Amino acid sequence: MGRLKLFVPLIALLILLPLFYVGLSLDPNSMPSALVGNPVPEFELPMLEDDTKIIRSDDLKGEVALLNIWATWCFACKAEHPYLVRLAKQEGVKIIGINYRDERAPAQKWLKELHNPYQYSLFDKEGRLGLDLGVTGAPETYVIDRQGIVRYRHIGVVDERVWQETLKPLYQSLSAN
Amino acid sequence: MVPELGHLVLILALLVSAALFVLPLLGAQLRSLPLMLSARSLASGQFVLIAVAFGCLSWAFIHDDFSVAYVANHSNSLMPVYYKVSAVWGGHEGSLLLWILMLSGWTFAITLFSKALPIDLQSRVLAVMGFIATGFLMFILFTSNPFDRILPLAALEGSDLNPLLQDPGLIFHPPLLYMGYVGFSVVFAFAIAALLTGKLDSAWARWSRPWATTAWAFLTIGLALGSWWAYYELGWGGWWFWDPVENAAFMPWLVGTALIHSLAVTEKRGLFKSWTILLAIFTFSLSLLGTFLVRSGVLTSVHAFANDPERGLFILVFLAVVVGGSLLLFAVRAPVVKSAPGFTLLSRETLLLANNALLVVSMLTVLFGTLFPLVADALKLGKYSVGAPYFNLTFLPFMVLICLLMGIAPSSRWKRTEVGPVRRTVMAPLTLSLVLALVVPWLLGDLTLGMALATFLGSWVTLTTLKDLWLKSANKNGRAKGLKQLSLSYYGMVIAHLGIALAVFGVCFTSHYSDEQKLRMDVGKPVEVAGYQFTLERLDEIRGPNYLADQATVTMKKEDRVLRVLQPQKRRYLAGGQIMTEVAIDPGFTRDVYIAMGDKIDADSWAMRVHYKAFVRWIWLAALMMAAGGFLAIIDKRYRKRAAAPQVGVSSMTQKGAV
Numbered sequence: 001m002g003r004l005k006l007f008v009p010l011i012a013l014l015i016l017l018p019l020f021y022v023g024l025s026l027d028p029n030s031m032p033s034a035l036v037g038n039p040v041p042e043f044e045l046p047m048l049e050d051d052t053k054i055i056r057s058d059d060l061k062g063e064v065a066l067l068n069i070w071a072t073w074c075f076a077c078k079a080e081h082p083y084l085v086r087l088a089k090q091e092g093v094k095i096i097g098i099n100y101r102d103e104r105a106p107a108q109k110w111l112k113e114l115h116n117p118y119q120y121s122l123f124d125k126e127g128r129l130g131l132d133l134g135v136t137g138a139p140e141t142y143v144i145d146r147q148g149i150v151r152y153r154h155i156g157v158v159d160e161r162v163w164q165e166t167l168k169p170l171y172q173s174l175s176a177n
Numbered sequence: 178m179v180p181e182l183g184h185l186v187l188i189l190a191l192l193v194s195a196a197l198f199v200l201p202l203l204g205a206q207l208r209s210l211p212l213m214l215s216a217r218s219l220a221s222g223q224f225v226l227i228a229v230a231f232g233c234l235s236w237a238f239i240h241d242d243f244s245v246a247y248v249a250n251h252s253n254s255l256m257p258v259y260y261k262v263s264a265v266w267g268g269h270e271g272s273l274l275l276w277i278l279m280l281s282g283w284t285f286a287i288t289l290f291s292k293a294l295p296i297d298l299q300s301r302v303l304a305v306m307g308f309i310a311t312g313f314l315m316f317i318l319f320t321s322n323p324f325d326r327i328l329p330l331a332a333l334e335g336s337d338l339n340p341l342l343q344d345p346g347l348i349f350h351p352p353l354l355y356m357g358y359v360g361f362s363v364v365f366a367f368a369i370a371a372l373l374t375g376k377l378d379s380a381w382a383r384w385s386r387p388w389a390t391t392a393w394a395f396l397t398i399g400l401a402l403g404s405w406w407a408y409y410e411l412g413w414g415g416w417w418f419w420d421p422v423e424n425a426a427f428m429p430w431l432v433g434t435a436l437i438h439s440l441a442v443t444e445k446r447g448l449f450k451s452w453t454i455l456l457a458i459f460t461f462s463l464s465l466l467g468t469f470l471v472r473s474g475v476l477t478s479v480h481a482f483a484n485d486p487e488r489g490l491f492i493l494v495f496l497a498v499v500v501g502g503s504l505l506l507f508a509v510r511a512p513v514v515k516s517a518p519g520f521t522l523l524s525r526e527t528l529l530l531a532n533n534a535l536l537v538v539s540m541l542t543v544l545f546g547t548l549f550p551l552v553a554d555a556l557k558l559g560k561y562s563v564g565a566p567y568f569n570l571t572f573l574p575f576m577v578l579i580c581l582l583m584g585i586a587p588s589s590r591w592k593r594t595e596v597g598p599v600r601r602t603v604m605a606p607l608t609l610s611l612v613l614a615l616v617v618p619w620l621l622g623d624l625t626l627g628m629a630l631a632t633f634l635g636s637w638v639t640l641t642t643l644k645d646l647w648l649k650s651a652n653k654n655g656r657a658k659g660l661k662q663l664s665l666s667y668y669g670m671v672i673a674h675l676g677i678a679l680a681v682f683g684v685c686f687t688s689h690y691s692d693e694q695k696l697r698m699d700v701g702k703p704v705e706v707a708g709y710q711f712t713l714e715r716l717d718e719i720r721g722p723n724y725l726a727d728q729a730t731v732t733m734k735k736e737d738r739v740l741r742v743l744q745p746q747k748r749r750y751l752a753g754g755q756i757m758t759e760v761a762i763d764p765g766f767t768r769d770v771y772i773a774m775g776d777k778i779d780a781d782s783w784a785m786r787v788h789y790k791a792f793v794r795w796i797w798l799a800a801l802m803m804a805a806g807g808f809l810a811i812i813d814k815r816y817r818k819r820a821a822a823p824q825v826g827v828s829s830m831t832q833k834g835a836v
Contacts, residue, residue, distance in 0.1 A: 002513035009455060010504040016548075017497050020469070022555035024489045073336070073752060 035150045040067070040142075041132035048099045048107055048121035055122055060148045064174045065094040066167070067142040068118070068158075069130060071102040072110045074138040080157040081114050087163065088117035093171065097121030100130045100138050143167060145174045180245050183233025184324040190226035190281075191314040193219055197284075197307030201300030205373075213300040217288045220303050223310060224285035231278045234323050235265050243335050247271060247323040253337040253752045255723035263348040264338040269472060269488075270323035272351055276468070277313050279352070279359040284310065287363060294384060301370035302363075309362055312495045320488045337723065337752030346406030350399060354426060357396025358464045361429060363388040364436065365461035368454045369503055372510045377450045382443035385457070387811040389440055393433045394807030400426055401800030409760055414693065414771055414788040416796060419568040424547040425467030428540050432460045435536035437807075438529050446591060448519070448526060451511040452533070458507060462500040463540075469496050470547070521593045528586040532579060539575035543568065580634040580681060583674055584641035588648065602648065606640035621690055621791075631685030638678035646671055666813040673806030676799045683795030690791035695775065698731070699782040707789035709770060710734045714742075716781070724748040726759070729774055729783060733763060745785075747774045769793050 035041075040057050047053040060067075068084065070077040087093040097118035099107050104123060111121070124130055133142070143152040152170055154162060197219040204212025234247075238261045243249040251268045252261055266275040284306040291299055317323070341347075367385045371377050403423065408416045417423065436456040443453045469492040520526040546563040588602050614633035618624040649667070652659030694706045698713040705711070714730045726746040733741045743761035750757065763770040768791050775784035 003508070006451065006508040006511050006513070009459075010501065010508050013497075013500055013504055017493070017501075019548075019552050019555045020493055020496075021490075023551040024493060 035134060036153060038150060039148050040144060040150060041129065043129045045122040045124055045129060048104065048123040057148065060144060062146060063094055064146060064171060065096050065144055067096050067098060067144055069098045069100045069135055069138045069140040071100045071138050072106045073102065076157050077139045080139050083159055084117040085115045094119055098129060099123050100135065101125065101127040143170055179233050179236050180242065180324040180326065183230045184322065186226050186233065187230045187314065187318060190223055190230065191311065191318060193223045193226060194307045194310035194314055197223060198304050198311050202304040205297045205300050213296050216300040216303040220284045220288045224281040227278050227281045231274055234271060234274060235262060238262065238265050243333065244326050246325045246327045249327060249335045251338050253335040253723060256338060257722055259348065260338060260343050266351045267338045267342045270317065270321045273317050273321055274323055275351060276355055276359060277310065277317065279355045280310050280313065280362060283360055283363050298370055298374055301373050302366045305366035305369045306362065316491050316495065320491050337750060340750045340755050340757045341410060344406065344410050346402055346410065350402040350406055353395055353402060354399030357392050357399050358429060360388065360392025360395055361433060361461045361464055364392065364457045368457035369506065372454065372506050375510065377454065377512060379444050379447050382440050382453065386440045386444060387816045389433065389437050390807045390811050393437055394804040396430050396433060397800050397804040397807065400430060401797045405797050409762060414790065416793060419565045421547050422471050424543050425470050428543055429460050429463040429467065431536050431540040432456055432463055435533040436460050439533050442526055442529050446526060454507060454511055458503045465496050465499060469493060519592065523594045523596065525586060525589040525591045525594065528582055528589055532582055532586065535575050535579050539572055542571040577634060580638050583677065584637045587642065587670065588645045602644060603641055606637060606644050609640055610636035623689065628685060628689055631681055635678045635681040638674060642671055642674045664813055666810040669806040669810030672809060673803045676802030676806060679795050679802060680799035683792050683799055686792040687790060687796065692789040694787050696785060696787065697778060697782055698785045706787045708735065711787060723752065724750045727774065731772055733770060743772050745772045745774045764794065766794060767792055
């Protein structure tokens with residue numbers, strides 16, 4: 001009996017380990033954002049490429065799209081950028097940019113030099129739309145459906161794995177409907 | 178070239194630590210002296226290699242080598258050079274390298290300070306350290322290489338260190354915290370080596386004690402610095418948030434506290450051996466668990482790190498091997514006590530055992546609260562977050578009991594304590610504490626049950642500790658002689674326990690007597706908070722090395738006397754565009770006044786937050802006292818005579834109060 005007691009800590013650990021393992025594949029940040037299932041917040045913002053054009057929230061309706069938060073000050077956005085270009089050029093994914101808390105000139109220059117994967121970018125200089133969306137940092141990507149309703153939110157860089165495993169299945173099933 | 182050199186040296190270090198793991202262990206098994214002796218040189222070599230790698234990474238930071246991805250992500254050419262250096266540990270890869278540097282430093286320290294140890298034990302201890310280093314070097318090389326280049330498209334400018342981390346507190350906080358965290362690996366290695374050799378005697382406990390105490394003292398300072406940093410840098414005036422990352426560092430501290438007390442019993446009385454071993458394993462396992470929780474991103478925290486399942490998996494496997502392996506070894510090899518305990522219900526042994534039980538149970542409540550969101554999520558019970566109310570409710574009752582015990586234990590005797598003398602000793606402190614419990618809160622202006630209890634506990638610990646000092650320093654040749662005769666480790670205990678009392682006062686008074694006001698300040702119009710008048714004198718825009726800031730100049734007056742001019746700032750960092758609140762603090766022994774800028778209302782007015790924080794500084798002062806007590810205990814000369822006395826008998830009566 002005495003010896004058996006000494007196994008208690010080991011058994012406790014053996015119970016905890018599988019839970020940790022499961023925990024690894026869960027994302028604590030995927031706290032289903034309050035917005036998921038709700039329409040994109042109302043906004044009225046100028047287009048980055050042409051400040052005379054105003055885009056409203058209703059303009060997002062009609063097609064399934066990715067809303068991608070980016071900025072020239074964001075290093076990870078630079079890392080993400082080539083993949084977005086590939087998605088837009090090769091797979092024809094519709095991506096709308098939200099240029100977040102940025103300056104117009106360098107942002108335009110960025111798109112000219114690094115290719116523009118976006119249908120257009122909204123110029124959210126003050127970060128108002130970002131605030132309404134609950135953006136925690138750039139880059140962030142939202143999947144919206146034809147009715148302009150947010151279906152998913154991804155925090156961080158979109159890469160091959162994220163696209164193939166998470167975003168693509170959702171994007172395709174939404175497009176198919 | 179330098180980053181490649183760093184990478185190469187790190188790979189060499191992996192080979193050396195693998196050898197450090199294998200060769201000495203083999204030597205101890207085969208009784209081969211040369212193999213066992215190799216441990217010392219391998220440990221030194223490992224330390225040098227890792228130090229060089231660390232130097233290479235620092236070089237890349239100082240020289241703005243933005244072709245290194247880690248540097249580009251965590252530095253910026255505009256940053257002052259001291260922040261460039263501290264940015265080395267500002268992210269995952271670098272802080273891991275710092276972790277490994279500390280580990281190899283502790284390993285090297287063992288070779289320096291444990292020359293008197295039997296060679297087979299020495300080589301086993303070093304081999305365990307080598308095993309841990311091997312695991313972490315593999316982790317850094319395979320999943321988190323800080324020397325990775327981003328070629329051919331190198332960044333022209335770095336994306337800056339998170340502004341939260343651009344702060345003097347953050348220069349020292351991680352290194353000290355890691356010193357403590359990693360230091361417990363030494364005690365762990367001693368425990369494993371003792372299990373392997375089967376020699377679990379008082380000598381083993383005496384060797385382990387100074388290491389445990391040192392690690393504990395560093396961890397104490399590290400925690401205090403972290404708390405202090407959160408207080409003034411996060412800008413909302415709290416000093417502890419029960420955040421998962423804080424808990425991850427606090428849990429090893431709690432068990433480490435239990436460990437240093439339990440080691441005392443094992444050294445002095447040869448008891449609780451299995452328990453002490455288990456605590457040594459727990460303490461380091463919790464350090465590893467903390468690393469897992471923080472580095473894998475399985476929990477959300479204010480310390481938001483990248484969520485990378487690959488890294489998480491690696492640490493999880495390593496955790497399973499180290500903790501599972503050592504617990505298995507413990508279950509198979511730890512001695513089973515069969516004989517009668519040899520101490521009565523009221524004795525120092527019982528009191529220390531109660532202290533241990535309380536500390537471990539309080540750690541378990543923290544562990545439960547920290548892991549619950551994760552476990553609930555894994556079992557599909559839903560998403561939960563466990564906050565401060567849970568922790569305060571479950572944690573504080575244990576602290577009350579621990580404080581009560583702390584008043585009696587130091588004056589108790591080993592084996593058997595009579596009720597009569599204890600009652601006589603504590604009567605005066607008890608009476609006085611009860612009086613103070615009513616008077617002090619009344620003087621502070623608000624007498625509540627909670628404050629009375631807190632004052633009672635703080636006074637109780639202080640007065641009983643001082644009374645014990647008074648009684649033990651009694652000497653027929655005069656008080657001075659008596660004070661001189663007491664050991665340094667006894668003084669260490671006195672100071673650390675007084676530190677606990679100070680912490681009780683600080684924590685409770687801060688939570689109760691503080692005041693916070695959100696208000697509008699207009700230039701030239703005075704406002705009043707907590708008896709002070711504040712006038713916004715002017716607003717400026719200033720430029721720092723890598724930020725622009727709005728700065729408010731506020732004079733603080735009491736009865737028309739200017740006490741201080743405070744200049745809080747709202748900074749906008751150029752590289753990332755992040756907005757940071759720099760608070761301005763008028764520090765004081767009994768209170769801090771703390772101003773943070775909120776939002777701009779118009780050209781001449783801002784929304785501001787003014788905090789009056791009563792006794793907040795006592796908390797950090799308390800931590801410094803505890804750490805000082807720890808350091809005092811380890812310079813006690815009896816640890817330097819360890820070669821002379823291989824086995825200590827029961828000599829409790831002669832060594833007055835030396836626990």
